[in-house]
Amino acid sequence: MILRAKDIKGHDIEITIEGEGRTFVDTEGRIVLPAFYDMHSHLENAFTLFFTGDNNSSSLEEAVEKWSKVRDSMTIEDIKRRIEKAALIELFYGTTHIRVHADTCSSNLKSVKAALLAKQELADYVDLQIVAFPEQGIDCNREGFVMASKLADLVGGKPEADEDIEEHLRLITGLAERLNKNLDVHIDQHDDKTKHSWKLLEYARTHVALSHLTSLHFYSDEEAMSLMQLIKKKKATVISSPLTAFYLNGGSSYPMPRGVTRIKDLVDHGINVCLGHDDILNAFYPSGRGDMLQVLWMAMNIERTFNPNWISLITINSEKEFGNKNYDYVILDAKNLVEAFSTLLPRWGVIRKGRLVAKNSDYPRVLDQNPYNLMRELMEQI
Numbered sequence: 001m002i003l004r005a006k007d008i009k010g011h012d013i014e015i016t017i018e019g020e021g022r023t024f025v026d027t028e029g030r031i032v033l034p035a036f037y038d039m040h041s042h043l044e045n046a047f048t049l050f051f052t053g054d055n056n057s058s059s060l061e062e063a064v065e066k067w068s069k070v071r072d073s074m075t076i077e078d079i080k081r082r083i084e085k086a087a088l089i090e091l092f093y094g095t096t097h098i099r100v101h102a103d104t105c106s107s108n109l110k111s112v113k114a115a116l117l118a119k120q121e122l123a124d125y126v127d128l129q130i131v132a133f134p135e136q137g138i139d140c141n142r143e144g145f146v147m148a149s150k151l152a153d154l155v156g157g158k159p160e161a162d163e164d165i166e167e168h169l170r171l172i173t174g175l176a177e178r179l180n181k182n183l184d185v186h187i188d189q190h191d192d193k194t195k196h197s198w199k200l201l202e203y204a205r206t207h208v209a210l211s212h213l214t215s216l217h218f219y220s221d222e223e224a225m226s227l228m229q230l231i232k233k234k235k236a237t238v239i240s241s242p243l244t245a246f247y248l249n250g251g252s253s254y255p256m257p258r259g260v261t262r263i264k265d266l267v268d269h270g271i272n273v274c275l276g277h278d279d280i281l282n283a284f285y286p287s288g289r290g291d292m293l294q295v296l297w298m299a300m301n302i303e304r305t306f307n308p309n310w311i312s313l314i315t316i317n318s319e320k321e322f323g324n325k326n327y328d329y330v331i332l333d334a335k336n337l338v339e340a341f342s343t344l345l346p347r348w349g350v351i352r353k354g355r356l357v358a359k360n361s362d363y364p365r366v367l368d369q370n371p372y373n374l375m376r377e378l379m380e381q382i
């Protein structure tokens with residue numbers, strides 16, 4: 001099958017789908033993009049809100065407490081299946097590469113083992129990259145964290161979860177250097193002005209991704225500039241999870257700041273910024289559907305920037321951080337990105353390794369008309 005679509009600049013493009021003959025399928029002017037990346041996720045606890053119960057304080061601490069109680073009641077097989085199903089839901093929305101933080105505090109490293117098994121089983125459909133992530137600190141299982149770091153693709157961290165932050169930072173950076181692995185660390189993820197990122201960047205001898213970095217929102221412009229210059233000098237990446245950060249951060253009284261890192265400032269300073277879905281319908285974020293276009297839409301709303309070029313946050317910027325070449329495509333159910341951000345319709349189709357692996361077959365109708373065609377007519381005619 002040969003799919004006819006448009007690229008982002010409006011040029012005709014043809015994509016050959018393997019093993020489906022030489023028929024032509026016209027997508028009627030829909031646009032095709034490189035498939036998306038989710039650069040920060042915890043798929044093991046996706047869709048667990050009804051097991052954990054609500055997060056009554058909307059705080060990270062309550063979310064961790066509630067999740068950790070459920071976590072250890074699950075088997076490796078349970079966790080693996082949950083990761084695989086959640087990844088397939090993300091695939092439906094056009095994501096073919098996902099970085100998964102696997103919890104090294106799970107009993108018997110079940111989360112890490114399950115994530116590694118899921119990575120193997122999903123390889124034809126979604127590339128998973130596994131990070132050894134100490135949700136409740138390295139001290140909860142120090143030997144397990146070291147072992148998990150050897151098994152995983154990246155060394156993770158969460159310095160604020162341990163008493164001795166300095167030791168935590170020294171341990172993860174030293175381990176990453178010994179293992180010759182990149183770091184992706186949950187850091188400075190509260191509303192106060194913690195400054196652990198400076199030390200992490202100073203100690204690290206391998207590439208660093210700073211996950212969350214919500215404190216940057218609260219720094220003075222001078223402090224923010226100083227850190228951004230260091231991030232740029234070290235060629236580090238910043239990964240923001242706007243859905244989760246918007247929910248967990250910002251305090252509980254008015255005025256209520258956004259609590260999301262300075263995405264726009266970072267982009268404008270030429271820093272590589274990527275986005276993650278982070279959580280889906282769980283105690284950390286009680287909504288969402290596994291759609292990175294929705295995550296980008298939230299980031300654009302928070303930063304009041306509806307620049308179509310920001311699609312790079314979930315495509316080429318992430319490809320650079322993920323470190324592989326992306327040969328997958330997503331065909332949007334839209335004729336341009338402005339329309340796509342407005343409707344957030346499910347994707348028309350997703351092409352992975354030359355195969356059409358996801359297809360939306362909804363036929364929307366109001367009376368006898370398609371409401372989205374009505375919208376397109378309004379956009380195109382006056």
Ligand SMILES: [Zn+2]
Nearest residue numbers: 042101186278
């Ligand atoms: Zn996380």
